[in-house]
Amino acid sequence: MSAKTDRIDRLAELTARKDEGGHGLWYEAFRRLRRNPLAMTGAVIILLFVLIAILAPWLAPHDPAAQTWLGEIRGAEGFIPGPRSGNWLGVDGLGRDELSRLIIGSRQSLLVGVVATLLGFTAGAILGGLSGAFLGMFGKAGRWVDSILMRFNDMALAVPSLLLAISVATILGQGLVTVMIAVGVTQIPVFARLLRGSMLAQSHSDYVLASTALGVRKRRIVLNHILPNSMSPVLVQATLSLATAIIEAAGLSFLGLGGANAANPEWGVMLADSQQYLATNLRLAVYPAVAIIITALGFTLLGEAMREALDPKLRK
Incomplete structure (x- = not known):
């Protein structure tokens, strides 16, 4: 039996490799990514x-919370100094250096995006993995568990992500941790559905049929082979979800649910603060908006390129 299971292990590994060259799937995908200009741009x-x-604390030229130039604004009847020497992007409505706030704000955006995506990825992988595992190991009884889990998942998918995030944030209260949880909750059903679908697709692979014919236990097949070979599209989705998480976190902060303070500025809060100056100082809204767009674009470009490199149907 040991020799049989060893052969199944080798067969399962081979199915995750590209036919030519003998290199692993991720190695071949990386080679294609290096030749993709959009992927390199995103990276x-x-x-x-x-x-x-x-490096934000060392790159920021001024204290982002210090209202050093507030006197100039009051003394000039609402005039807000624009870009100049010492303030490359000018100052905001409270006399704080705009460039320093943008740089420090990147830390908040990165932290929220990464933590929220990890929360969504972990919970979604557990939910989708359980659904796929029960479906593969327990037959008719497993289908009942899968059906129950996926119906709850479908209800979550039916609600627009931003609306769901706002609902969760409203229940939990204002704060940075709340934003992380709220954005992470919106991503759980996406990861769960994707992993379940990938596991179902893998269940029809040659190595699964061969191992079943040889009498290998379903639990070993599901946990040792189907689940690991199903993770590629989920990891790609995590890259794309980072872009969504940053945008949704900025949206929640824009609505006043982020709880960011002056010492730790956040791009969404900066957008909200700039609304009263749109008619006279549009640049205050342009700077954080451009930062959010470019960052989200980077994750989107890399994620789409990874999806194309890993999915045979999308490869050029």
């Missing part, structure tokens, strides 16, 4: 975003 944007977020 560069993400790398710059991460570096800026990590």
Whole structure:
């Protein structure tokens, strides 16, 4: 029996490899990504975003909470100084350096995006994995569990993500942790449905049929082979979900649910604060909006390129 299971293990590994070259699936995908200009553009944007977020305390030229230039605004009847020496992007309505607030705000956006995506990925993978595992291991009884889990999942998918996030944030109250949880909850049904579908597709693979014919236990097939080989599309979705998480977190902060303080500015809060100056100082809204768009674009470009590289139907 040991020799049989070893052969099944090798067969399962081979099904996750590309036919040519003998290299692993992720190695071949990485090779294709390196030749994709959109993927490289997205990777560069993400790398710059991460570096800026990590090095923000040293890159910010001024204290983002210090109202150093507030006197100039009051003394000039509402005039807000624009870009100039010492303030490359000007100051905001409270006399704070706009560039410093943008740089420090990247840390909040990165933190919320990563934590929210990890929460959604973990909970969604557990839910989708349980559904796919029960369906594969317990037959008719497993279908009942799968049906119950997926009906709840479908109800969550039926609600627009931003509306669901607002509902969760309203229940939990204002705060940065609330935003992370709210955005993470909206991503759970997406990961769950994707992993379940991927496991169902893998269940019809040759190695599953061969292992079943050889008498290998269904639990071993599901947990050791089907589940690991089903994770590729879920990991790609995590990259795309980071972009969505950053946008939704900014939206919640824009609506006043983020709870960001002056010492730790957030791009969504900066957008909300700029609304009263749209007629006279549009740049205050443009800066954080452009930062959100470019960051989300970077994750989207890389995620779509990864999906194309890993999915044979989408490869060029």
